[in-house]
Amino acid sequence: GQNIDQPTEMTATEGAIVQINCTYQTSGFNGLFWYQQHAGEAPTFLSYNVLDGLEEKGRFSSFLSRSKGYSYLLLKELQMKDSASYLCAVMDSNYQLIWGAGTKLIIKP
Amino acid sequence: GAVVSQHPSWVICKSGTSVKIECRSLDFQATTMFWYRQFPKQSLMLMATSNEGSKATYEQGVEKDKFLINHASLTLSTLTVTSAHPEDSSFYICSGRTGETEAFFGQGTRLTVV
Numbered sequence: 001g002q003n004i005d006q007p008t009e010m011t012a013t014e015g016a017i018v019q020i021n022c023t024y025q026t027s028g029f030n031g032l033f034w035y036q037q038h039a040g041e042a043p044t045f046l047s048y049n050v051l052d053g054l055e056e057k058g059r060f061s062s063f064l065s066r067s068k069g070y071s072y073l074l075l076k077e078l079q080m081k082d083s084a085s086y087l088c089a090v091m092d093s094n095y096q097l098i099w100g101a102g103t104k105l106i107i108k109p
Numbered sequence: 110g111a112v113v114s115q116h117p118s119w120v121i122c123k124s125g126t127s128v129k130i131e132c133r134s135l136d137f138q139a140t141t142m143f144w145y146r147q148f149p150k151q152s153l154m155l156m157a158t159s160n161e162g163s164k165a166t167y168e169q170g171v172e173k174d175k176f177l178i179n180h181a182s183l184t185l186s187t188l189t190v191t192s193a194h195p196e197d198s199s200f201y202i203c204s205g206r207t208g209e210t211e212a213f214f215g216q217g218t219r220l221t222v223v
Contacts (some may be wrong), residue, residue, distance in 0.1 A: 033211060042115075042202050042217040043153070087152065097143070098213065101152040 002026045004100035006088050011106045020073045020086050020103045028093020030066055034062050034073045035087040037102065043087055044071070075105075083107045111137040113205045122193055122222055130188045130218045132153025132203035138183035139205030143212060144176075147200045159186060193222040 002023045012018040024032070031050040035043035049055055049064035049071060061074040073086055088100040112135040122128050132142065141160050143154040157173075159165035159180035167173045177189040186205070190197055198221050204212040 040200075040219070042214040045211050045213070048211050097155070097156070099153050099155075 002090075002092065002098050004088055004090060004098055004102045006086075006100040008101070009104045009106065011108060012075075014078055014080060014107055014109050016078050017074065017076050018078060020075075020088075020105065021086035022071045022073070022100055024071070024088070024090045024096055024098070025071050025102075026092045027064060030091040030093065030095055032062075032064055032071050033091070033097070033103045034060075034071075034090045035089065037085045037087055039084075041074065046086075078107050080107050080109070111135075111213045112204075113139070113203060113213045113215040115203050115218060117123060117218055118216055119219040120221070122220070124194055124222055125192055127189055127191045128193055128220060130190075130201055130203070130220075132186045132188075132205065132215045134184045134205045134213070136205050137205070137213075139186070140183060141206045142178075142186040143178050143204040143206070144178060144188050145184075145202045145204065146201060147217075153202065156188075190220065193220070195222045198222045 006022045033048050034046040036046050037043040047062035054063045059076045065073045085102040085104050087102045089097045115132045144156045146156050147153050155168050156171045157165040157167045157178050159178050161180050161183050167176040180186040189209045200219050202217045203215040
């Protein structure tokens with residue numbers, strides 16, 4: 001079957017760095033997405049990785065290793081507004097998105 | 110990024126009535142539209158996938174006669190919840206995509222059936 005695993009919840013301190021991991025097992029791979037979702041709102045797109053390596057975009061970076069079925073989202077200089085759920089999703093061979101359950105990130109002052 | 114406009118953002122309806130949710134892609138042509146449902150504290154659950162001009166493909170366990178999806182044009186898709194019941198209360202989100210690009214989400218609709 002297809003499976004996406006990510007931690008249920010993480011806590012970090014304002015100004016610090018946090019890494020949210022995602023491992024996946026899917027039928028085929030056509031890219032991995034990270035989305036941010038604040039409570040009660042729709043997800044917003046953060047990043048897309050299809051090749052191995054690190055993609056940096058401001059305070060957020062995303063890493064992919066296809067051979068290991070592994071990705072992480074790195075958030076630097078954490079701000080209180082970064083408190084949200086972070087969803088990992090993989091596009092399979094049929095170009096369907098398979099979603100992880102999301103990681104709730106709690107930022108403390 | 111591209112914009113998907115979804116409305117209403119929230120709706121309360123009586124049990125047994127029908128509710129229509131609209132999603133419009135404002136600055137791109139959504140060849141594929143996805144409809145999701147999200148219960149509190151849970152991940153997005155794909156309900157159905159529709160391609161413009163074709164019948165929607167429903168995920169297992171989703172009743173196609175209850176959740177009517179129409180994707181008549183490249184910029185408009187609708188989801189109609191027919192004969193709604195309290196257990197249909199949820200957050201419904203649409204997502205549009207052109208080709209194999211990332212998907213752009215609507216703002217979501219919070220449906221409460223009383």
